[in-house]
Amino acid sequence: xAEIIANGVRLHVQRLVPRDRPCRSGRPAIFIHGLGxxxxxxxxxxxxxxxxxxxxxxxxxxxxxxxxSERPPNGYRVVDFVADLEALLDAxxxxxxxxxxxxxxxxxxxxxxxxxxxDRVASMVLIEGHxxxxxxxxxxxxxxRSIGSDLAAGNTQLWQKTYGRKLGRMAELADxxxxxTTFLTDLHKVDTIDPRALQELTCPVRAVYGEHSDVIGYAxxxxxxxxxxxxxxxxGLGHFVLTDATATLREIVVNxxxxxxxxxxx
Amino acid sequence: xTPDQILADVRAMLVEIIGPEYALGIDIGMTTSFEADLELxxxxxxxxxxxxxxxxxxxxxxxxxxxDKTLNEIIDLTVGExxxxxxxxxxxxxxxxxxx
Numbered sequence: 001x002a003e004i005i006a007n008g009v010r011l012h013v014q015r016l017v018p019r020d021r022p023c024r025s026g027r028p029a030i031f032i033h034g035l036g037x038x039x040x041x042x043x044x045x046x047x048x049x050x051x052x053x054x055x056x057x058x059x060x061x062x063x064x065x066x067x068x069s070e071r072p073p074n075g076y077r078v079v080d081f082v083a084d085l086e087a088l089l090d091a092x093x094x095x096x097x098x099x100x101x102x103x104x105x106x107x108x109x110x111x112x113x114x115x116x117x118x119d120r121v122a123s124m125v126l127i128e129g130h131x132x133x134x135x136x137x138x139x140x141x142x143x144x145r146s147i148g149s150d151l152a153a154g155n156t157q158l159w160q161k162t163y164g165r166k167l168g169r170m171a172e173l174a175d176x177x178x179x180x181t182t183f184l185t186d187l188h189k190v191d192t193i194d195p196r197a198l199q200e201l202t203c204p205v206r207a208v209y210g211e212h213s214d215v216i217g218y219a220x221x222x223x224x225x226x227x228x229x230x231x232x233x234x235x236g237l238g239h240f241v242l243t244d245a246t247a248t249l250r251e252i253v254v255n256x257x258x259x260x261x262x263x264x265x266x
Numbered sequence: 267x268t269p270d271q272i273l274a275d276v277r278a279m280l281v282e283i284i285g286p287e288y289a290l291g292i293d294i295g296m297t298t299s300f301e302a303d304l305e306l307x308x309x310x311x312x313x314x315x316x317x318x319x320x321x322x323x324x325x326x327x328x329x330x331x332x333x334d335k336t337l338n339e340i341i342d343l344t345v346g347e348x349x350x351x352x353x354x355x356x357x358x359x360x361x362x363x364x365x366x
Contacts, residue, residue, distance in 0.1 A: 014316070052329075068309060165288055
């Protein structure tokens with residue numbers, strides 16, 4: 001298990017390198033997962049492997065406070081997650097442009113990173129991407145606070161007894177993050193993304209949303225602001241596109257990197 | 267390398283990953299399911315894959331082993347399937363092919 005200190009935080013990193021053929025380009029794909037109980041495994045079992053086998057190195061990491069990365073008591077603003085990613089790429093000696101894949105909250109991190117570092121992004125894939133616009137933090141905070149108060153009021157050991165070890169562990173982790181760190185208040189300190197900065201982004205962006213997703217509004221706003229956006233809305237699906245439409249997403253993402261790399265190398 | 271030796275290795279890794287307190291009540295054998303019996307979290311399965319790679323070296327490519335499986339197939343995996351995969355990687359014919 002690779003552990004890398006980035007921005008002063010110990011991050012758990014997994015790299016999948018194409019085994020039987022060389023990497024197609026020097027541009028790896030960095031996978032950024034969602035918030036709360038999510039971690040890099042949601043990509044490990046779905047997209048990372050096919051991407052690596054198709055010739056693009058796949059790099060996944062657990063965000064701070066998530067998975068088996070360190071859980072510092074504070075530093076959970078979007079800019080902190082962006083700074084972690086910058087430091088991680090530095091630590092991995094990746095100075096050139098990379099592809100970014102963000103799922104849910106990972107989308108907000110990818111967009112924040114791209115606005116701050118436009119030269120370091122070759123392309124982006126946003127899966128049900130969150131988008132730090134006005135009102136976003138309030139929506140996230142209200143959802144997470146209700147989960148957090150349930151956990152704080154209850155007893156995570158009771159969860160374990162009632163629902164088994166796995167759910168008990170998930171409840172423990174969510175409790176530690178939501179009630180044991182500045183996660184909720186930090187989330188509130190978001191700097192919304194300036195639409196003009198988005199309009200200046202030149203990297204190609206591929207977005208995929210579920211038709212019935214609670215964040216479908218972000219898809220409409222992205223359409224407005226991103227000049228180089230290719231959007232797919234998957235009919236009948238909600239927010240969990242990554243697990244509910246894995247095969248479709250695999251095809252979209254693998255084709256996207258193959259096309260982007262051939263366009264860049266041309 | 268016999269399947270019994272491999273099972274002992276995998277069992278020791280699992281006890282370390284899920285914690286001896288929980289593992290104490292479970293007899294980890296070939297038919298033990300990662301999901302139904304051990305309730306292994308997906309990130310813990312990633313940890314196991316990493317440990318296996320570190321322990322057995324390049325012959326065991328757990329990522330390739332998982333590559334052709336759907337999420338449901340991965341969830342339904344048993345300890346025995348992993349042990350059989352590793353044992354297969356150490357058969358003389360396979361060893362010669364991998365080590366060239």
